[in-house]
Amino acid sequence: MSYNDALAGRCSLPGHIYHLTVCTRYRQPFFSDWQIGRLVVRELQHVQAYLDVQSLAWVLMPDHLHWLIQLNETTTLARTLHVFKGRSAKTANHYLGRTGGLWQKGFHDHAIRQDENLQQVARYIVANPIRAGLVRRVGDYPLWDAVWL
Known part of the structure; x- marks a missing residue:
């Protein structure tokens, strides 16, 4: 567990799966x-490769991200989100011609329990645009992915 995780009361377990909301x-x-x-999705994919974490499902909504992720043996939730937020903020701010924070401080995490159906959690995540009234079908929304395609 990293110092930042300990301060936030988080326990990043190697190999564990988490549903993150930022x-x-x-x-x-x-x-x-x-x-x-x-552009932000590209940074999400970069962080996945750079930190060797596995994205199982994600959806980027207009004002937040849901990300189902499995940690590897060497990284933590805090490090993963720190790298992602930093890279994506720099990229988005450059495109927007602005400076300052893009993301709220912190994030919400939910450790997936063994009795939870992982694919059901993934379906919940990718169906967010439907529940928000942005689209009628998941396939009509361009900012999502899941390993079960």
């Missing part, structure tokens, strides 16, 4: 512009 600063809908969303 909100934009002041819940600003930066990613209503899908071009910005695609």
